[in-house]
Amino acid sequence: AILTTDIAMTKVSNIKEAVEAGYTFCSERKVAESVIDLHNIDPSLVVPDPVELGGDGKPGFNCPKCNSRERVFENMRQAPNDTSLYCNAAFVTLGDLQVLHESREHCDKTVVGDVLALTNEGIPIYDGNNTSSSLLALFHRMENDGKMDMQMREARPDNNCPVQEGEGHALSIEQLTGIWMITFTLAAASLVAKLFQRWYTKRKTRTKMGTKVVALQCYDQWSNETDHDVFIKGKLYDPHSVKNEFHNIDETNRMIRESFGGT
Known part of the structure; x- marks a missing residue:
């Protein structure tokens, strides 16, 4: 719950804040080179290629035996103790993370901030004949009709990671x-x-309008009714009747003594 459980939530929202916070980054070689050039990142902040696995020790994973695309995710730590091997964050392509989430892998990792760089992928078209013009017209019409976006949405991997509800800062x-x-x-x-x-x-039951009331008890210690009658001002007192009369305590005591023949 929010009162007792601390969730893993990043404290940065863009690459500038991550650099200022002293983050180290994991990345493939080609991605690292693009981000370093575009955002003027210090290469020492990128975890080097592991020499022991056949790498060259330069920023970014490119070793033939380390499966660099998977290593980028596996070497991420929330608080890495060895920044030469592990990192706080990573530069990856969105498609790689989507494929892993479809397989329910690395579900504790998410995208933060805006896109750092864009890559263009496609097929080359020779523009020296009429065929290229026809193909370009066809592709533009398909794009304007939204068919390309529809195909991209259908081909996008589904996120099968379990949904965590009720997240918040601890x-x-x-x-x-x-x-x-x-x-x-x-x-x-x-x-x-x-x-x-x-x-x-309790006090209110004994006091009304500033006048104290003393109840007449016609029962013995075993809660049995007494066998004598009580007369007040010449009238027989009926303990079973409900009366709303209130008397001054001195007047009540005097009436009780008189009823028993006292003075």
């Missing part, structure tokens, strides 16, 4: 402490209010 120790303090304070205030309500209700 709260700090200070924030958690504040939440628990507020919770316990409200609980204590609720308990005090409940005790006060009980005391006030």
Whole structure:
């Protein structure tokens, strides 16, 4: 949950912030060279080609025995302890990541920021005859009709990684402490209010309009009714009747003593 679990979420949103944060990057050789030239990246920030696997030690993976396209993803760490082997982030083509996500691999990795570079892929067309003009017209018409985009969407790999819901930033120790303090304070205030309500209700039953009331008890210690009658002002007191009369405590005590023949 958000209160107790810290999720893996990057703190940067573009390549400039990543460089300023001191990130190291994994990349294939050809991709690394393009990004270094376009964004003026220090080559020392790119993990070198492993010499022990047949590489040349230059920035970017190009070794014949290390499967450089997979190594780019496998050597990513959230906090790498050896920046000569591992990296915080990577420069990859989007298609590689989509293919891996279709196989439910490297689901903990995602794309951050905008596209760093664009590559053009296609077939060469010789423009020295009428055939090339016809093909260009055909391709432009297909593009304008949206057929190319439709084919691209259909060919795009599906993301089969499990969906993680309810993600958010984990709260700090200070924030958690504040939440628990507020919770316990409200609980204590609720308990005090409940005790006060009980005391006030009990007091209210014994006091009305500033006049204290003493109930006449006609029962013994075993909750049995007594066998004598109580007369108040010459009238028989009926304990089963409901009366809403309130008397001053001195007047009530006097009536009780008189009913038993006291003074």
